[in-house]
Amino acid sequence: MSNVNHAEAHSALLEDDQENRRQFVTFHVGAECMAFDMERVMEIVRVPKTVEVPLTPSSLLGLANLRGAILPVLSLRRVLQLDDAEQTDASRVMVLNYGGQPMGFVVDRVTRVIGVQPDAIENMEKVGSTIDASLLSGVLKNVEGQELVQLVDVDALTQQEYGHLKSISQVGLQNTSVAANNQILSSQNADDDDEQNILQLVSFSVAGQEYSFSIDATQEIIRLPSKINSVPKAPPHVLGMIDLRNRVLPLVKLRTMFNLPENELSEMNRIVVLTLRRGRQISMVGVVVDEVKEVLRIQQEQIEAVPALLLDSCDKQELEGICQLDEGKRIVTLLSAERLFHRDDVIEAVEAAQQSEQAHVGSISESQREEEDNMNLDAQAEQLEEEEPQLVVFNLENQEYGVMIESVKEILRLPENLTKVPKTLDFVEGMMNLRGNVLPIIDMRRRFNLTTQDGSDRQRILVLNHYHTQTGYIVDSVSEVLRLQPDQIEAAPSLSEDQAKIMGRIVNLRRDKRIITVLDPEQLLSANEQTEIVKQKDENINC
CATH class of the missing domain: 2.40.50.180 (CheA-289, Domain 4)
Structure with a gap:
């Protein structure tokens, strides 16, 4: 009888041991062995194709389309200030839960899932590390053949890059959209x-x-x-x-x-x-x-x-x-x-x-067919002409961007010569005469701190409305005008303050796995920059 009681007690201890164990997913970044808490790991995927986003921290590789959802993908090497390395077949993205939002971190390779007792986790004060200790919640020593496994704090890791953006709310994005709509109305009312x-x-x-x-x-x-x-x-x-x-x-x-x-x-x-x-x-x-x-x-x-x-x-x-x-x-x-x-x-x-x-809709019921056949022709015309958002898509450094068509005044070829303006903002390419009016011209690549390129026949100038003024932006090419469904326009992840203001929305074409960053023309220039450009414009007019 005592043997039975002993066996039951041992079994109960094993069950308690399993319940108390914490699980971690271990991975390698260079020579470092690290781990994330299993509870924060949503999934592990191969490194997807990403769309780069200017004006964001260097750790952000871009945005990816993960089964229709937008996923920010970061380089864990850059976050930890380690040297860059080429991705390999073993590279993976660990998708972590940060405040209900997925964040992806690229690691060199994922190894295994391990379970440990809480008392096996040592505080950072006791162990030296080459990684910033504020990003670690503890370490494991001599676990499954690893001399040292560093436990990465998901919240600390993400807040280091994006914690200051917590104040940027959905309301702020909505206000930006309202401001854009007001700008459209203002520009329409101001037409000559x-x-x-x-x-x-x-x-x-x-x-x-x-x-x-x-x-x-x-x-x-x-x-x-x-x-x-x-x-x-x-x-x-x-x-x-x-x-x-x-x-x-x-x-x-x-x-x-x-x-x-x-x-x-x-x-x-x-x-x-x-x-x-x-x-x-x-x-x-x-x-x-x-x-x-x-x-x-x-x-x-x-x-x-x-x-x-x-x-x-x-x-x-x-x-x-x-x-x-x-x-x-x-x-x-x-x-x-x-x-x-x-x-x-x-x-x-x-x-x-x-x-x-x-024939494509031939599977509908007879009653539905009769109802469609009896539709008034005026109603059909109204349905076809119903307003849908339209996006002018252009390219910069092999990435797609867009502006809503209401903000585009016109699209021009790049003239042979622009009037250079000394002592002005470094991204201002010059001025041009557009039907008797002076038009400031901005190099969009330099505005976004991208590499510059030599001029080409495909370059175009997008003339965009800024309230009651107009500014021309040089882009690599204009590719198409897309007619969108409202649900294809989403709020972009907040990745930096400048990005959230200028690129607060994206177009997510789920079926094509295509992401287009939407620019808000009203936010492309700060108030000080607009004042400086208007000043230079006035000086050119007086000359």
Whole structure:
């Protein structure tokens, strides 16, 4: 009987021992063996692709898309002030829980999970370490073959980099958004009466020639997808159909339609999505072009009529006008979307797309189908024209950024010469004359402390609204205009005070695993910087 009692007592001691044991995940960073408390480790993943974020601590490698959620990824080596090393196949990201938010730390390799009794953890005062002792909660000695395992304090580790940002709240981000909306309203109200005489054109190149569509007819600009569904018995210039946010979009290649030399499609190609109206019916068609150039602002009187001889001989009724720019060195042909796509072959492609779309939703119930068939045409038009957020996407140092389209006044080519301004901010590239007005030009790379580059043909100037003033920002290229769903715009993680103000939002395209950092133009310059630039601008005007 006593043996039975002894066995039960021993079993109870083992159970208590297991309950009291603390678990840690051990890993290596260089020669150091460390561990995180198992309770704080959410998961361990391979090092994902990251999007860099300027104006943040150097320890931040970037933001990653982890199953649709935004994950800040940091280098633990940099946080601990150890030398950088190349990542290997063994490198992992340890995703830790910090105040309910995931934070990822890159380590050289993960080893194992260990369990220890609380009394096996020694205080840092008793042990020397090459790591800042304030980041450690204790050490383990001679555990599972390791002479010394340093226990990293998750809270201390994260607060060292981002603890000062606790005051930046969601309310602050919302206020930033409200300020941006107020800025849009202010800039719209401040437009001159002259604006009514301005035409905005989306210009693009096809076989070395420049064409344009009115921005009113342009729904959006998107990249060429990897898959295009063919249309049986379609003419050569009808490339096929693609899925655009659950709508079937027919694609037409303008090179082929205009009988211009053919070329292979590449990542440079863009699709200009146009809205077509036939009576009260609204449909869309995608036009494949070689490259989108810029958004032009043209006085109506600059549009010249197409010579009658050209119209009569070539039957080019789709040409709406011709615009000569740069003292006649540059000719842009304005196309009419309505006339161009009233051709029978294109109408057939659009109708085929509509039939395919109907087949796509063919699984709905008969009652639902009847209800949709009975929808009023005006209601359909209203649904298609419902306002959706639009983002102008541009590139800086191979990273994607964006600004909401309401903040973009226009997009310009970089002129050959800018007026240099001495003794000004180091990121101010100069000034230029824009239709009689002095426009300050800022190098966006230098503004974000990125490496500078030589000029290229792809560089553009984004003219952005700042309340009642405008400023031009040089970017590497402008790639597309995205039409977004509201739920694709999220608050960005607060990673530094400057970043939280300037880049408080991101666009998270979960299906494409693509993250675009959204800039708030109103926050790109501080009050002092704006005052300095306005002062330099006034001095140039007086000169």
